[in-house]
Amino acid sequence: MKVCVFGTRGFPGMQGGVEKHCESLYPNMPQDICFDVCRRKSFVTDSKKYPNINFVDIKNTEKRGLEATFHSFISSIYAIKTKPDVVHIHNIGPAMFAPILKLFGQKVVLTYHSANYEHKKWSKPEKLVLKMCEHFALKYSDRVIFVNKEQMGKYPSKIIAKSCYIPNGVNPPTDTEDTSFLEENHLQKQKYILSVGRITPEKGFDTLIKAFYKSGLNNEYKLAIVGGVEFEDSYKKELDSLVTDDSVVFTGFADGERLAQLYKNARLYVLASNNEGFPLVMLEAMSYGLNLLASDISATRMIDLGKGAYFPAGDYNTLAEKMKKAINLDYTEVKYDLSQYNWKSIANKVASIYRELKN
Template sequence: MKLPKYISNSKLNIYNPMKICIIGSRGFPGIQGGVEKHCEALYTSMCSQHNNIEITVFRRKPYITSSPSYKNIHFIDLPSTKIKGFETVIHSFFATCVAITQSPQIIHFHNIGPAMFSPLAKLFGIKVILTFHSANYEHKKWGKFAKLLLKGSEKIALSQADKVIFVNKFQLQKSPKKYNTKYIYIPNGIPKVSFPKNVNFIQSLKLESKKYILAVGRITPEKGFDLLIKAFSQINTDYKLVIAGGVETETGYLKKLQDMIPPLRIVFTGYTTGDNLKQLYSNAALFVLPSRNEGFPIVLLEAMAYQLDVLVSDIPATHLVDLQKKDYFKLDDENSLIKGISDKLQNITSRKYDLTNFNWDKIALKVYDIYHNI
């Protein structure tokens, strides 16, 4: 009797699966954040393609909205604070300790902050993989001490990891060369999209199809929504501006944004997902990404998948996709953003982009191969 390939050619099979623990995401589904979207797409795709793997995702209880059943994916939910600066440290420490008791072959840390505890995993002979999503210490929201802690975490993470996955090739090129044999570039992927016929959500917001500009992201200063609102307020147009994103600790920043422009011209939807988010994308006239800092913006890929015309800040992360010169405005330059929006609104058009390099199934296969080889 000939055994199936995954049994005959590998020590790891469905009866002795690879056990992988995931630390660094707040969890999924229905939890806001790029890392959260990344993990949900990556691991659901990976487990749909392979039987010989068990994924354990450590989630943070204050953010959990549901616990659906996924093939070969298990959740361990741990208490966590929402206090900025403490949330990641406290949760990552407890998650690492609990993960060690699960005896996994690999602990996969997502981002440099959680990976400060990777030496604990190595102490128990567990392999470590790091996905470097962004250089968090570049975010203006962090104080001096937090930035020093994050830079220290980066050094620990890069030195301890058996493999480092960068979603941003420019960040890879900036990272210390002495660890470059561990480095690999694997970008974020594009989610599967659908164009809903229903428009009840945008109608509830008093929006008209193709008569609004859309921006999507967490309400934090590095996303640049203050700059976008300033620029939009200077443009004489009957288009509305829609900002879809939730606020966590930056409530003062949200209040500042809400006070900047008359409410009839701007709509804050809060954190939006599922069919409601699909409605926002598929009925928008233009997508704008005003970010000051990004790792790899999944929301930009989503907008491109919905064939939207786009206008993005000129930062390294937005050059990871193939855009035209007219799709960029100068970073933090209000006049450049005003001109970019005004020019785009004069010729609203749908676009088709080549997104073949951003297929989640192919990305999941690459990460799976890393697990298998490690």
Template sequence: MKLSVIGLRGFPLIEGGVEKHSESLYPKLDENIDITVYRRKVYVSTYSTYDHISFIDLPSTKMKGVEPFIHSFFASLHALFKRPDVVHYHNIGPALFSPIMKLKRIPVVLTYHSPNYEHKKWGWFARRILLLGEKIALKTADKIIFVNSYQMAKYNENIKKKSVFVPNGINNLPESLNTNYLNKLGVEKGKYILSVGRITQEKGFDTLIKAFKLAKIDGIKLVIVGGVEFEDEYMKQLQELSRLENVIFTGYIYGDNLYQLYTYAGIYVLASYNEGFPLVLLEAMKYGLDILVSDIPATHLVSLDKEAYFECANYEMLASKLVERSKNFKKKTYDLSKYNWYEIARAMSGIFYEVVGTKK
């Protein structure tokens, strides 16, 4: 089977939830599936080889609101003439161009990661385009994969009939024995709060910083891991908000530097206003961290005790919980058996074979 993949920036080591999802999933698909991944050339700096995966790097731009549409349009045209057995689109924006595949009766699978039009970073026009993309993508797709079961439940029976919930997974992440990166940042084992995510408004880092300032926990620092692309003004707001406080922005990091921060953190906080299925939350659970999360549907996709939740955007409530948890940071054990990437890849392989089989 020949599978073409459209809608991500690429992998390996490219920041983003969809990118991390794809880097974990595709190498584990059935070895008889020949995969072509369309990457956005401006993001590709690391080159790796994978069995049964090839890459096509097309020119792209980093212009906010334009980048995914331009790249996905050209990738869709390229895939049309390549004529794969099935095309897998990631998210509703790129899938705006999925009807192109129907010109040659190529089946389409859509993975719906999140309703992007709810994100604060998009303006009015971009939201209208994303809503149009959602309408077209849901109608065109032969099969829809939802990583969030609450999102799937919103749609009518015609959509649900061709939909399936497949959660994100978690890899076997190593605990680090090193502390050199911690030393570089000036943080001590067990004496910092950690949060990981791209610096965008929907991640709620402003709520987290306000809560941290209000909590005033002696000897504890806040470490925020994530890169900045389009949100320069938001980043400036965060830096101003955290001025003279023990807040550290690391930028985008990976490998042992990231493993060190997960291994030795006192507590992990996810303050997002909107998420699909947050991979970083699974990562924090894999490391057995004490966790606090905003009370949104996506954070209820995993099993956490009720005390782990705080009202979304309520920094005073979060501050109170940080003070309480800081009295006794402790490791926990979570059941992550449902989030095995190998099982997920087996299920996804079956979906691709099913869609192709019904079209032959």
């Protein structure tokens, strides 16, 4: 069986939740399924190869708002020419070309990661376009995979009938004794609070920084924000304007061994997002046994962290109080049950959808 994949910038080693999702999903697929994964060439930095994956690197525009559209259009043409058994599209924006794929007889699977039109970074016209994309995506896809069960429940029965809930997964933690990346960023074991994500407004890093200073923890602890900046330069400048000393550290994008160092040695993990589909970083933090605080949104409620772990999204005063309380408790590693978030099991569920469509 052959499957063409697009809607991701690609993998390995690329920033983004969809990218991490794909990097874990496809290498865990049964070996009798071969994949053409369409990547955005300007983002490719790693030459790693996989036995059942062929990377199709497509030159793309880097203009904000057109990057995903251009890549999805070229990827759709590639799929039409190569005639795979299934086309798997990630997220609603790239699925705007699903009607054209159906016109040429393609079987289409959509993974709905998040309602992108809810993100603050988009203008009103851009949000309207994304809503239109969602309409096409849901109407013309043969099967829809939701990573968020609550999101799936928002749609008419006709959509739900061809949909299923398959959550994101998590890989086993990396056991590392190296602390060189910590030292590079002037961080000490158990003396920093961690948050990971692309530097965009929906991640709520402004709320987190305000809460960190409000709590007074900056006198003894540091706040490590791990993520790169792409198009949201103005938001990064806003965050910089909130920083008043060297206790807030922006490490830039990190993955692999460097990210493992940060997870393993953190004192507390905070997810302050205003919008999420299903936050992979939350599962990653849990895999390292970290205590967590999370904004009270539907995506974070999918995993019950306990009543005291949540705070209203955007409420930095409440977050400050909860951060102080969490830090003042004796540190103990938390044992979470992550058995249902096994990538191999998740990959087999997705593979069964492919086989159903082919037959």
